[in-house]
Amino acid sequence: MWGLNLPVVLALAAIGGVLAWRRANTLVWLLYTLGALWAFFRFGFAVPIPQSVATIYLGITGLALVCYASSSRERLAETVQPIKRLILEPRYRLALAGLLVALPALAAYNVYADLTVPLEAPGFGREVHPPPPTEMTVHDETIDMATAENPYLHYKHDDPELYAKHLENGRRVYYENCFWCHGDGMGGDGMFAHGLNPVPSNFNDVGTLPILQSSFVQWRIAKGAPGLPASGTPWDSAMPAWEKFLTNEEMWDVNLFIYDFNGYEPRALGQH
Amino acid sequence: MTGHAMGRTQAAATLAAALLVALPASAQVDLGTEEQRAAGKVVYDKYCGQCHGDTGDGNGYATPRVRPKPRDFTTGKYKFRTTPNGMLPTDDDLRRIIEIGAPYTSMPGWPNLTSAEIQNVIYYIKSFSPDFENPDRYAEPIEIPRPLESTEESIARGRVLYEEQACGACHGEVGRGDGASAPTLVNDKGDPIRAADLTQRWTYRGGPTKEDIYRTFSTGLNGTPMPSYADSLEVEDRQHLVNYVYSLGDGDDPNYGTLITAVYSDEPIDLQDGESLDALFESAPMTRFPLVGQITEPGRNFFPPVTSIEAQAVYNRDEIAFRVRWHDLRADTSGRNNPSLEVPMWDEDNGIGGDESDDGGDSDDFFGDFGGEEAPAEDDFFGDSGDDFFGDGGDDFFGTADAGAGGAEFSDAVALQFPASLAPAESPELKPYFLYGDAQNPVDLWFVNLTYGVADTFRGRGSDAIEPTEADIVEAVTSYDQGAWTVTYKRRRSSRAGVSFAEEQYTPVAFSVWDGFNRERGNKRALSSWFYVYTEPSVEQAVAGPVLRAALIVLAIELLVVFLVRRRARQQAAGEGTSGASLTATEAPAV
Numbered sequence: 001m002w003g004l005n006l007p008v009v010l011a012l013a014a015i016g017g018v019l020a021w022r023r024a025n026t027l028v029w030l031l032y033t034l035g036a037l038w039a040f041f042r043f044g045f046a047v048p049i050p051q052s053v054a055t056i057y058l059g060i061t062g063l064a065l066v067c068y069a070s071s072s073r074e075r076l077a078e079t080v081q082p083i084k085r086l087i088l089e090p091r092y093r094l095a096l097a098g099l100l101v102a103l104p105a106l107a108a109y110n111v112y113a114d115l116t117v118p119l120e121a122p123g124f125g126r127e128v129h130p131p132p133p134t135e136m137t138v139h140d141e142t143i144d145m146a147t148a149e150n151p152y153l154h155y156k157h158d159d160p161e162l163y164a165k166h167l168e169n170g171r172r173v174y175y176e177n178c179f180w181c182h183g184d185g186m187g188g189d190g191m192f193a194h195g196l197n198p199v200p201s202n203f204n205d206v207g208t209l210p211i212l213q214s215s216f217v218q219w220r221i222a223k224g225a226p227g228l229p230a231s232g233t234p235w236d237s238a239m240p241a242w243e244k245f246l247t248n249e250e251m252w253d254v255n256l257f258i259y260d261f262n263g264y265e266p267r268a269l270g271q272h
Numbered sequence: 273m274t275g276h277a278m279g280r281t282q283a284a285a286t287l288a289a290a291l292l293v294a295l296p297a298s299a300q301v302d303l304g305t306e307e308q309r310a311a312g313k314v315v316y317d318k319y320c321g322q323c324h325g326d327t328g329d330g331n332g333y334a335t336p337r338v339r340p341k342p343r344d345f346t347t348g349k350y351k352f353r354t355t356p357n358g359m360l361p362t363d364d365d366l367r368r369i370i371e372i373g374a375p376y377t378s379m380p381g382w383p384n385l386t387s388a389e390i391q392n393v394i395y396y397i398k399s400f401s402p403d404f405e406n407p408d409r410y411a412e413p414i415e416i417p418r419p420l421e422s423t424e425e426s427i428a429r430g431r432v433l434y435e436e437q438a439c440g441a442c443h444g445e446v447g448r449g450d451g452a453s454a455p456t457l458v459n460d461k462g463d464p465i466r467a468a469d470l471t472q473r474w475t476y477r478g479g480p481t482k483e484d485i486y487r488t489f490s491t492g493l494n495g496t497p498m499p500s501y502a503d504s505l506e507v508e509d510r511q512h513l514v515n516y517v518y519s520l521g522d523g524d525d526p527n528y529g530t531l532i533t534a535v536y537s538d539e540p541i542d543l544q545d546g547e548s549l550d551a552l553f554e555s556a557p558m559t560r561f562p563l564v565g566q567i568t569e570p571g572r573n574f575f576p577p578v579t580s581i582e583a584q585a586v587y588n589r590d591e592i593a594f595r596v597r598w599h600d601l602r603a604d605t606s607g608r609n610n611p612s613l614e615v616p617m618w619d620e621d622n623g624i625g626g627d628e629s630d631d632g633g634d635s636d637d638f639f640g641d642f643g644g645e646e647a648p649a650e651d652d653f654f655g656d657s658g659d660d661f662f663g664d665g666g667d668d669f670f671g672t673a674d675a676g677a678g679g680a681e682f683s684d685a686v687a688l689q690f691p692a693s694l695a696p697a698e699s700p701e702l703k704p705y706f707l708y709g710d711a712q713n714p715v716d717l718w719f720v721n722l723t724y725g726v727a728d729t730f731r732g733r734g735s736d737a738i739e740p741t742e743a744d745i746v747e748a749v750t751s752y753d754q755g756a757w758t759v760t761y762k763r764r765r766s767s768r769a770g771v772s773f774a775e776e777q778y779t780p781v782a783f784s785v786w787d788g789f790n791r792e793r794g795n796k797r798a799l800s801s802w803f804y805v806y807t808e809p810s811v812e813q814a815v816a817g818p819v820l821r822a823a824l825i826v827l828a829i830e831l832l833v834v835f836l837v838r839r840r841a842r843q844q845a846a847g848e849g850t851s852g853a854s855l856t857a858t859e860a861p862a863v
Contacts, residue, residue, distance in 0.1 A: 087837045100830050104823035111822040115815050121530040121804040122778050124701035175322035175333040180567055180574065184380050185319060191378055194528070195564035197801045224568070226705070235703040235713070236802060240568040261318075 008043045012036045026079045030065045037061055126198060127231040129212065138222045138243050138251070147269060148215040152256055170257025173250050181238065186261060196238045203258050214255055214266035221251045301407055302363070304395030312396030315389050320397075323378060328400030336621040338378040339575035340477075341463050348403030349460070349495040352478045354413035357492040357500035360403060362413055366394045374477040376579055414490050414502070419482035420511045422519060430516025433509055439517075442467035442497065444601075447520040448755025454601045455789060460495045466577060467497075469599055469755075473521035475579060480524055485514045526580055529559035530803050532781065534585035534592060534773070536810035541586065541593045543749045543762055553595050553760075556584040563598075563785060563798040569707055569735040571615035571795030577601070578785045578798045581686075585805055592773045592807070593762040594718075596783065600684055603752040604788030605723045607683040611708065611730055611784070612738040613794035620796070682793040683723040685786040686759050689715050690771050690779060692731065703780050706802050708732035708795075716770045717784075718746045720759050725750040727761060735795050743769030778804045 019032055041054035069079040086092045086099070132145050155163035174182075181200035183190040188202030203209055209217070219227065225237035242251055259266060304312070317326065323342040325331040330344030343350070352369055353361040370390050373381035382390070398404040420426050434440065442457060444450035447470030459465045473480040478488050489510045492500030501510060535556045542548060560582045565573040581598040692714040695702040702713070709715035709732040717730040717738070727748035731741040746763045765773040773779060783800040786792040 084837060084841070087834050088841050096834070100827065100834075103830060104826040107826040108819045108823040112815060112819045115813065115818060119531055119533060119806055121806075122700070126701075171322060172333045176337065177567075179322075179334065179378075180565065184323070184378075185382065185384060187384075189380070191376070191380070192564035192567070195562035195800060226710075230699075230702070233701060233703075235705045235710070238568050238706075238801070244570065 003046045005044050005046055008039065012039060012044070025082055026069065026075060027082050030069060030079065033065060034058065034062060124233070126233040126236070127229075128198075129216070130229050130232040132216055132219045136219055136223065136227075138218075139248050141248055143215060143218070145213075145215045145219060148213075148218070149269070150214040150218075150252055150256055150266065152252055153214070153266070166253045167257050167260055169250065170253035170255070170260075173246060173254040174257055174261075177242070177245065178254065186258060192238075198233070198237055200238075203262050206264075209259055209262060209264045209266070211267055213269070214259070217255050217258075217266070218251060221246075221255060300410060301405065302395075303398055303404060304392070308392045309395045309399055311389070312392030312394070315385065315393045316396050319382065319385075320393065328397065334378065337574040339463075340377055340459075340465060341461075342378065344461065345397050345400035347495065348401035348409070351493040351496060352487075353491050353494070354416070354487060355411045355491060356414060356502060358494060359411040360409045363391070363394050364413075366397065367391075370394070372479075375480075376475040377477060414487070416483050416486055416490075417507060417511065419486070420508075420515060422515045426512045426515045427519045429509070430512040430514070430519075433505065433513045434516050437501065437504070437513075439513075443470050444755045446754050447471050447517065448599045448601075450599070450601045450755025457497050459497075465496055466601065470517050470520045471522045471599070472526070472580070473518075473524060474526050480521075482514050482518055485517055486510060489513060526560055526562070528562050528580070530561075532559050532583050532585050532594075532803070532805040533557050534587050534805055534807045536775075536808060537586050537588050539588065541588060541591050541762055543593075543747055543760060546749075549593075549749075549760060552586050552593070553584055556586045556595075558582050558584045561783060561800050561803055563783065563800050566707070566784075566795055566797050566799045569795050570617065570620075571735075572620045573790075573792060573796040573798065574620065575790075576785075576792070576798035577787050577790050581783050581785060581800070583781075583783070585807075587765060587773060587807055590764055590766075591762055592765050593760060594688060594805075595758065595760045596686060596688070597756055597758045598686070598785055599755050600752075600757055600787055600789070601755065602680075602789050603722065603757070604680040604682065604684045605752075607681045607723065607788050609683045609685040609721045609723070609786055609788065609793045610728070611687060611717055611719055611732070611794065612736075613682075615794045615796045619791065680788040680791070682786070682788040682791055683721055684757065684788045685719065685721045685784075685793075686757070687717045687719040687730075687784040688761060689717050689732070689782040689784065692716050692770050694771055694777075694779065703802055704732075705734070706782055707799070708735045708738055710734050711737070716741070716744075718748075718761055718763075720748050720750060720761075722750055722752075722757065722759075741769070743767070773805075773807050775807050776809050778806050781805045 016032065016036065019028060024032070038054070038058060041049055041057065068075075070076050086096055134146065135142055135144050137143075152163065152166045155166065179190050180192045181190045181196060182188055182203060183193065183200075186203035188200045188205075190200060193200050201208055220239065222241065222243045224239040224241035225232075225234045226241050228234035228237060246254075303309070316324075321332055323330075323332040323334045323338065324345060325335070325342070328345035330342045330346075332342060335342055348360060350361040350365065352374070353359065353365045355361060355365070367390055369379065370382055370385070370393065373379045385393070403409045440447075440451050441453050442449075442451040444454070444467075449467045449469035451467060454467045457465050457467060468476055476484065478484050478493070488498065489501045489505070491502070492498055501513075505513065533556070537552055537555070539548065539552060541552065560580050562580055563576060563578055565576045567574060578598050578600060581596055583594060583596045585592060585594045587593070689706075689708075691704050692709070704710055704713035704715045708717070711733050715732045717732055719728045719730055720726065721728070725748065727746040729741050729744060729746055730738050732738045744763055744767050746761055748759055748761050750757065750759045752758075771779055780802045781804065782802050785798045786796075787798070792798070
């Protein structure tokens, strides 16, 4: 439900319930709030949220808790009371000694883990769907990126037989040129995909073809990696500029085919 | 035509059903219902026909550009079966390949298909060959025993069998797919085929487990030179052989990496002193990188046989050395090669077994008239169909190859690629185009043509702008040993015109490998994306110091807090004239 990991959320709520029932001390509540929030971010979602975002949330919450605890003299006294007792009362001497050893050990372990992480190649972000130019020229034909549509798409209703011919030609083009990277089933998992970085586009994905206009797809096909702006890291992408190998019709046909194969429609003009 | 075929198979199915009563239990003709086959056809036409052909003859759109070629279902011959040599596969055998695919071929797994869809496709595939109507072609699956433990004795026994059975004739003495007859292997359609590299288990087409290997020994791969050993080896011997072959493997997984860690050494790097060089590299971690075909720029290479390369690096005060290693079925050391050799368009689809006479002596003519001759050349190539092509070209070619060692027209080669300069600090992500660079951001290639075994340096400003450069001297030594090429490079760390290797620096690096036997040259090559080489600090970073410091700081803070709290309590106690014990009593918490 809402991408939540329900057992974890329920368990955290249950712990909170027990604390309320036992009338826990303010300090226990503060620690519980931080711990529960951390556990919620880390385990509470089906898809974990990024570590950096969780850290920001925890930092803000931590500050708020400090403000809360120190908002009045009484509350502050109540909050630090357990700490005072731990330090002062002889019967907690063993626990205090344990803590004195455990905290430095934890800090030492953290530093050790930081220093010994296996090295990794530096990674850089890239824009997956960078803004296209306003127009592009392919084989002497200039198209307006904002308004251009696949010239053969309308055959789907006007002339299904002709549409099928274009699709079949697109199928030929795809399996003569594209599937090594984009895959037989178009999952972006072709036989060369494991050797490429960035990985090839996955056309099964609902977040790819359906959100793009066919003119955008045509731009990517015709101009390939060399046509990307710097934000799309053109130096890393293996997408060929297919204008070197294919005619305009072949490129529109394969454009048509990848939409049809996946049962998607291009995003229509002016549709957001 | 399809309707006709369906009618025929249906009639046969009825006949088979009628015969079923009289058949031995082993023969199970199950061709499905007409509806199932029709449903299978829908799935087949969408997902399978582009490679296996809409009529099942293995001649789809992709066929000219993939090796091994897609299965021709009309022959009824299947490589991966649990049934004895020459027999038809079971439905489960077919299902297995459809579900998981054949690694490092163009056959992927199809996890998106439901079990029923797969069964329907199986019924449809079986309708392509009349063999499936013939009860005599069916047999019970072989029994695959639990693997024996890989004891030293078992592996040793397997090794003896490997030699006795001459497995090395194709697979090579240590299993790198480089046997003497490896270059001559063809399947029964005349298509060139490669012996498995037994050291790279992850590339085994039939699967990497001991059970998979045992199955291959016991059933053979129909239609290929790989025979069945069911008659010549006892079950237990086959199990020992499995253990030996398994022991040749370099792990289950390629463990592809993204980084070469160059380690520091005080020793001099002497390329001529093989022993000290090996000792130097012993301490350097080895990373395996994936290689794929160059299919972005003209001169495309759709089926590179070399699928990975291993690399390591060491450096000292002045110099840096790289060592790369990859497997190649034969050392091609007599041909020509360089990064900018032109590859005519028609040659993209042309692998081993190509018609050499066409561009052997008169290749210059051909390149000269390239524009004009492109169309007829392409027509000839496809028009004459595979039979003629491989019949003549193939025989000639293999004859030549046998006569002289390494008789290919193009030599094996390798190149390291680095950016000509490092990215500016404000945009560290910037790199040259990974395909030989671009006009603004050139690359340097350390190219070794293995005919000569020396390094030539090129500066690339794009695939059509590669020029020799002599700004830096790169030295290289090469060796070919039982199917493995090893090339060791050395250069001064500081460069006059290219990239310098400073300590603690990440430098982009990419690889290219050319297999002369596969007619690779110029842009027709196996290549990698950009990866990195990291020059590890020469002074080993101490871990103990920072760890101890962190612990002591935390301890000091703790002690300070304890001290302050206690002093405060003592002062309070003194002020109020009460003891610490009564303090806790009065302020007892609510918990």
